[in-house]
Amino acid sequence: MSRSVKEGLARARELILSHRRFVILEHEKPDGDCVGSSLALALALEKWGKQALIVSDDPHPVIYDFLPGQEHFTRTGYLGLADFHADVAIFLDCGEPERCGRALPFAQKAKYWVNIDHHVSNTKFGDAVLVDPSAAATGEILWYLFGELGVNIDARIAVCLYVAVLTDTGSFRYENTTPRALRMAADLIEKGARPQEISELVYEAKPLSSVMLLGEALQTLEIHAGGKIACVSVTREMMKKVAATSEDTEGIITYPRSIQGVMVAVQFREADEGVHVSFRTRRAVDASRIAETFGGGGHPRAAGALIKGKTLPEVKTLVLEEVRRVLEQNPDLVVKA
Amino acid sequence: MSRSVKEGLARARELILSHRRFVILEHEKPDGDCVGSSLALALALEKWGKQALIVSDDPHPVIYDFLPGQEHFTRTGYLGLADFHADVAIFLDCGEPERCGRALPFAQKAKYWVNIDHHVSNTKFGDAVLVDPSAAATGEILWYLFGELGVNIDARIAVCLYVAVLTDTGSFRYENTTPRALRMAADLIEKGARPQEISELVYEAKPLSSVMLLGEALQTLEIHAGGKIACVSVTREMMKKVAATSEDTEGIITYPRSIQGVMVAVQFREADEGVHVSFRTRRAVDASRIAETFGGGGHPRAAGALIKGKTLPEVKTLVLEEVRRVLEQNPDLVVKA
Known part of the structure; x- marks a missing residue:
């Protein structure tokens, strides 16, 4: 002590x-x-x-x-x-x-x-x-x-x-x-x-809506960069369909991150104020540095940003490009398998 | 000792x-x-x-x-x-x-x-x-x-x-x-x-197929008996769609069980030999007793059975009826909220 x-x-x-x-x-x-x-x-x-x-x-x-x-x-x-x-x-x-x-x-x-x-x-x-x-x-x-x-x-x-x-x-x-x-x-x-x-x-006392929302979000799972990037999306439509609250979106991003070989997991979420982007990374990639590029911040393993004035697909293209760039241009950031 | x-x-x-x-x-x-x-x-x-x-x-x-x-x-x-x-x-x-x-x-x-x-x-x-x-x-x-x-x-x-x-x-x-x-x-x-x-x-080193299969299975989530029963199904078609192995089906049943108020979670899985039924229960319900009704067995909280010669929808009707019966006819089996 x-x-x-x-x-x-x-x-x-x-x-x-x-x-x-x-x-x-x-x-x-x-x-x-x-x-x-x-x-x-x-x-x-x-x-x-x-x-x-x-x-x-x-x-x-x-x-x-x-x-x-x-x-x-x-x-x-x-x-x-x-x-x-x-x-x-x-x-x-x-x-x-x-x-x-x-x-x-x-x-x-x-x-x-x-x-x-x-x-x-x-x-x-x-x-x-x-x-x-x-x-x-x-x-x-x-x-x-x-x-x-x-x-x-x-x-x-x-x-x-x-x-x-x-x-x-x-x-x-x-x-x-x-x-x-x-x-x-x-x-x-x-x-x-x-x-x-x-x-x-x-x-194990999850609201039904959170488990249903997870099912919806996993349908959007995409893998990029040869398996190093995984992303999911949560749309307003999904939230409405299962009567989800914003609390129900918590934890969804741990699923893309839990996939073998994934270095960066990204979640896109449509909201009134813009598209919320969350990042979770493995040890060798700094999530907060990626989030800062988009005006956000956070911790080395978990960070986020709010991107305004763009649609979810636009934000997705933009963010995935940046994550790809980070992985490619900073090979020292990438864990050797 | x-x-x-x-x-x-x-x-x-x-x-x-x-x-x-x-x-x-x-x-x-x-x-x-x-x-x-x-x-x-x-x-x-x-x-x-x-x-x-x-x-x-x-x-x-x-x-x-x-x-x-x-x-x-x-x-x-x-x-x-x-x-x-x-x-x-x-x-x-x-x-x-x-x-x-x-x-x-x-x-x-x-x-x-x-x-x-x-x-x-x-x-x-x-x-x-x-x-x-x-x-x-x-x-x-x-x-x-x-x-x-x-x-x-x-x-x-x-x-x-x-x-x-x-x-x-x-x-x-x-x-x-x-x-x-x-x-x-x-x-x-x-x-x-x-x-x-x-x-x-x-x-956190899950095969991609297991996360995708979870997404598919959660789309089938159903709630019965006023929230006390939750069930999911895994079909041969889903397994094929995401190239899943039987290992990928493990753990899916923990999701219906994790929903607030659920006493009995049931998973139905189509296989060549029949329909595999898995049960997970809360403390007050004996899963093995339910499984035994269908010729299966297991532990008080986790049990299973293989039902042959019936389709998944047929098995589902049969099993849900029995689980409902157990919950209704044995009120002492049901946890008081």
């Missing part, structure tokens, strides 16, 4: 122990780590007789409805700023305060800010900075914090933290699947988290 | 240390646990200067080609019975000797039999019986055995054992995802297994 993490732990401990009312802030469009972490923290604070309120700009995805602690959750707009006065605001999984959107005013009323996150890009804001980029999830950092605070992890808290680490490691498949993350998961099972039940609830 | 497991470990250790030539037997259609375990064992035996040969009736699935130790592998028919004389035959992941098919004669020439398995149905055959149904995978039992034998687990052995536990727990999602399995995985990462690389190779 680094010195800054140790210091952050100590300072966060101090601020939490010496105050009574907490507001917990999540980033916009909260994911499993964010939701699991904030519920776990609210439940832990509740155990000590503290008041904890989670305020979020967006709802929690319905698949996390099974998690305990939801009674601590509210959305901006449902609660007036005057209704809850917090001593301390705790930001979870937010690289910068602005990431919590319209929930930020609730934090601005608090005396102290605690910043708990695992993103390397975190701006280190706040009075207590507990940022550990080596943690697989923000939930993993809470695990240490609870240890530091002497919280007795019960089954309800264990389930929330398990969801945090399970989802942020992609069911223990991503690079952040560290020995520490796996050992924490093992401990959480001993404390009452049921891995199969949780995995079923998280990964 | 139970007494019988301790005794099995001691007896297996003794037989391995006191002999030089080993034949390793896998069950037919070896899976990730079987392949990972046998390669790990062959590599460990090699480290001590022992001779080890894996004989299998079927090839290893190509997705496991990246695993080390393949030079120890051969298939029945490639090697004459007279070509290798083993002192000890070690059966891995085989509930009974017959499960290794035409590789059995290679074992019958050996003086001693070691039986290493985690199936509760294991018949406890052999001179050393190392059967532990509480182990997530046969690879987990090898992990203890290697500890007992003082084997230095290197990165090559670690990768093989990681694949064994990863695949048999369904990427740490099945019920057998125990704290022990997760801690073993953590140790294996420390010894050189790379979780992301391995997961990509195992789960």
